[in-house]
Amino acid sequence: MRTINIKAGSGESNIYLGEKLENLRSYLPDGKKVVILTDANILKHYAAQLQGFPVVEIGLGEKNKTMKTLEHIFEEFIRLEVDRSTFIVAVGGGIVCDVTGYAASSFMRGLKFGFVSTTLLSQVDASVGGKNGVNFQGYKNMVGVFAQPEFVICDVSMFKTLDRKEFISGFAEIIKAAAIRDKELFAYLETNAEKALNLDEEVLEKLIYESVRIKATVVQNDEKEKGERRILNFGHTFAHSIEKNLGILHGEAVSIGMVLASKASVKLGMLSQTEADRIEKVLVDYKLPVKLLLDKNKVYDAVLKDKKRDGDYINLIVLSGLGNGVVQKVHIKDMEEIVNDLC
Ligand SMILES: NC(=O)c1ccc[n+]([C@@H]2O[C@H](COP(=O)([O-])OP(=O)(O)OC[C@H]3O[C@@H](n4cnc5c(N)ncnc54)[C@H](O)[C@@H]3O)[C@@H](O)[C@H]2O)c1
Ligand SMILES: [Zn+2]
Numbered sequence: 001m002r003t004i005n006i007k008a009g010s011g012e013s014n015i016y017l018g019e020k021l022e023n024l025r026s027y028l029p030d031g032k033k034v035v036i037l038t039d040a041n042i043l044k045h046y047a048a049q050l051q052g053f054p055v056v057e058i059g060l061g062e063k064n065k066t067m068k069t070l071e072h073i074f075e076e077f078i079r080l081e082v083d084r085s086t087f088i089v090a091v092g093g094g095i096v097c098d099v100t101g102y103a104a105s106s107f108m109r110g111l112k113f114g115f116v117s118t119t120l121l122s123q124v125d126a127s128v129g130g131k132n133g134v135n136f137q138g139y140k141n142m143v144g145v146f147a148q149p150e151f152v153i154c155d156v157s158m159f160k161t162l163d164r165k166e167f168i169s170g171f172a173e174i175i176k177a178a179a180i181r182d183k184e185l186f187a188y189l190e191t192n193a194e195k196a197l198n199l200d201e202e203v204l205e206k207l208i209y210e211s212v213r214i215k216a217t218v219v220q221n222d223e224k225e226k227g228e229r230r231i232l233n234f235g236h237t238f239a240h241s242i243e244k245n246l247g248i249l250h251g252e253a254v255s256i257g258m259v260l261a262s263k264a265s266v267k268l269g270m271l272s273q274t275e276a277d278r279i280e281k282v283l284v285d286y287k288l289p290v291k292l293l294l295d296k297n298k299v300y301d302a303v304l305k306d307k308k309r310d311g312d313y314i315n316l317i318v319l320s321g322l323g324n325g326v327v328q329k330v331h332i333k334d335m336e337e338i339v340n341d342l343c
Contacts, residue, residue, distance in 0.1 A: 001016060001017065001018040001019055002016075002017045002018060002205065002209050003015065003016055003017070004017065004209070004212055004213060004216055006128065006130075006148065006216045006219070006220065007220060008129075008130055008146075008148060008219060008220055009146070010130050010145075010146040010147050010148050011130070011147065011148035012148060013130070013148040013149050013150065013151065013152060014150075014151050014152070015127070015128065015151075015152040015154060015212055015216075016151060016152065016153050016154065017123075017154045017156075017205055017208055017209050017212065018154070018156065018201070018205050019153045019154065019155060020153075020155050020157065021046060021049050021091070021116055021153065021155045021158065022049055023153075024049070024089070024091075024116060024153065027114060027150075027151050027153065028087060028089070028114075029087050029112075032085050032086065032087050033080075033081075033082070033083075033085070033086045033087070034053055034086070034087045034088075034089060035053070035054050035055075035056060035077070035080055035082060035086060035087075035088050035089070036050055036053045036054070036055045036056070036089050036090075036091055037055075037056045037057075037058060037073065037088065037089070037090050037091070037092075037096060037099070037100040037103070038050070038055060038056075038057060038058070038090070038091040038092050038096055039057060039058050039059070039060055039092050039095070039096055040057065040060060041060065041092075041161075042091050042092050042096075042118060043055070043057065045158075045161045046091070046158075050091065053089075054080050056072075056073055056076040056077075056080075058072075058073070058092075058095070058096055058099055058100075060095075061095070062095065062135065064095070065095050065098065065099055065134050065135050066134055066135060066136070067134060067136060067143070069099055069134065070099070070102065070103055070106075070134060073099070073100075073103045073107075074103070074107060077103075077107055082107065082108075082111070083108070084108050084111065086111055087111070087112050087113065087114070087150075088100060088103070088104040088111050088112070088113040088114075089113065089114050089115070089116065090113065090114075090115045090116070090149075091115075091116040091118065092116075092117075092118055092119075092122075093117070093118055093119035093121065093122045093126070093166075094119065094121055094122040094125070094126030094127075097115045097117060097122055097126055097127050097132075097149075098126060098131070098132050098133055098134070098141070098144070099132075099134060100113060100115070100132075101113060101115075101130075101132025101133075101144075101145075101147055101149065102132040102133050102134060102143075102144050102145060102147075104147075105132060105145050105147040106145065110147070112150055113147075113149050113150065114149050114150045114151040114152070114153070115127045115149045115151070115152045115153070116152075116153045116155065117152055117153065117154050117155075118155065118158045118162070119159075119162055119166055119167075119170060120159060120162070120166075120167055120169075120170025120171065120174075120204075120208075121166070121169060121170040121173060121250070121251060123152075123154040123156075123170070123208050123212070124170060124173045124174055124177070124207075124208055124211040124212060124215070125170075125173045125211075125215065127149070127152045127154075128152070128212050128215045128216055128219065129215060129216075129219045130146045130147055130148045130219070131144065131146060132144050132145055132146075132147055133145065140240075154208060156199075156201050156204045156205060156208070157201065159199055159204070160199065165249060166249065168197075168251070168286065168287050168288060169249040169250065169251025169252055169288075170251055171196070171251065171286040171288065172235070172250075172251035172252070172254040172255045172258070172283070172286075172288055173211065173251060173254065174189065174207050174208070174210075174211045175189060175255075175258070175279075175282055175283060175286065175288075176232075176234050176235055176254060176258060177210070177211040177214040177215060178210075178211075178214075178323070179234060179258065179262075179279060179319060179322065179323070179325065180214075180231050180232070180234045180317070180319070180323070180324070180325025181214045181217075181218075181231075181323060181324075181325065182210060182214060182323055183322055183323035185207075185210045185211075185214075186278075186282070186322060186323060188206070188207070188210075189207065189282055189286075190278070190281075190282055190285070192207075193282070193285040193286055196286070197286065197287070215232065218231065218232055227327075230315065230317065230327050231317050231325035231326065231327060233317050234258065234261060234317040234318075234319070234325050235254045235255070235257035235258035235260075235261050235317075236254060236257055236317070237257065237261065237314070237316055237317065238253075238256070238257040238260045238261065238299060239253040239254045239256070239257035240253070241298060241299060241301070242256055242257060242292065242299075245295075245298055246292065248289070251288065252288060252289050255283050255288035255289055255290060256289055256290060256291070256292055258279060258283065259279070259280055259283065259290045259291075260299075261316070261317060261318060261319075262275075262276040262279045262280070262319060263276060263341075264316060264318055264330075264338050265318040265319045265320070267338055267341065268318060268328065268330075270318055270319060270320045270321070270326075270328070271318070271319045271320070271321060271322070272321075275319070275321065275322040278322065279322070296339055296340060299339050300335075300336060300339045310329070312331060312332050313329045313330065313331055313332070314329075314330050314331075314332060314335050315327050315328070315329060316328050316329075316330045316335070
């Protein structure tokens with residue numbers, strides 16, 4: 001097992017990688033009431049391991065990441081006589097963890113909470129960094145708080161029951177982490193695709209460990225996203241619009257977004273064609289999509305609406321060589337040209 005400690009303005013958190021759900025009890029505070037928040041898919045496969053705890057079930061999918069679900073959780077908390085000493089645990093993917101983190105940090109002005117993170121995406125991304133929240137009136141993650149869980153248990157054996165597409169989608173964020181910060185990890189990804197896709201626990205633990213380490217370092221330096229944290233958005237400028245328009249998984253959209261962002265990096269003279277080709281090839285090796293027929297007007301529209309826009313400039317995350325993500329100010333006129341070229 002490997003442990004990563006995260007210290008941030010909003011608190012401290014320990015991530016236990018390679019730990020198992022069945023050891024959850026040893027992380028819980030002695031003699032305190034514990035309430036589990038989870039969803040139907042986890043209950044279907046892991047109800048036996050959660051026996052003895054009161055459970056609050058959250059509906060499946062992004063459409064349930066809402067204030068209404070929060071209200072349901074608070075009603076359940078009152079019914080279960082949750083008080084300030086109660087400890088809350090999320091067992092699930094990014095949705096369960098994001099909602100639970102927010103519910104726990106706002107109920108009675110804040111209860112302690114921990115995560116058992118059960119998807120590849122949530123282990124490498126959603127449960128690291130202290131962002132919690134819900135969607136509001138169609139705006140993603142519009143309402144929420146920064147708060148760190150006391151612990152995050154990452155049990156890679158739980159991927160066995162995870163939908164294959166969901167599993168594959170998680171690799172996009174690992175490839176992203178390598179592309180922006182770690183050339184060696186990128187090479188490791190290139191040589192271990194088959195093992196990783198076959199659920200080799202040692203390879204998965206190494207990949208998750210390194211990506212969490214990268215995200216943790218960036219987040220520790222810039223928790224509230226004033227500067228460096230923005231490089232974590234590599235591939236995301238285009239991804240958000242692709243995801244919304246085509247209804248594909250976040251990781252799939254990030255994959256296509258990274259291909260576009262590396263092409264833009266080549267066009268800006270910052271990345272070699274060979275390196276851009278390596279990025280595209282590794283995405284293909286991990287069975288991620290790299291091409292889509294995109295409507296350039298829609299992409300350009302989305303780029304203009306990007307919330308990180310800065311007047312007439314877009315802050316595009318590009319690669320200045322593989323392993324080195326940087327924020328590049330690009331004028332919207334040049335951006336139009338880039339999008340024209342890419343779509
Ligand atoms: N807080 C952050 O920094 C952050 C970062 C990235 C993403 N997110 C959020 O994470 C969410 C996406 O998370 P996700 O991809 O984990 O999706 P998810 O939570 O919807 O999980 C995907 C699906 O897999 C099921 N599932 C989860 N674990 C399983 C397992 N081990 N076995 C069988 N089924 C399982 C779930 O029930 C769900 O149907 C989004 O809402 C996104 O905004 C947050
Ligand atoms: Zn992402």
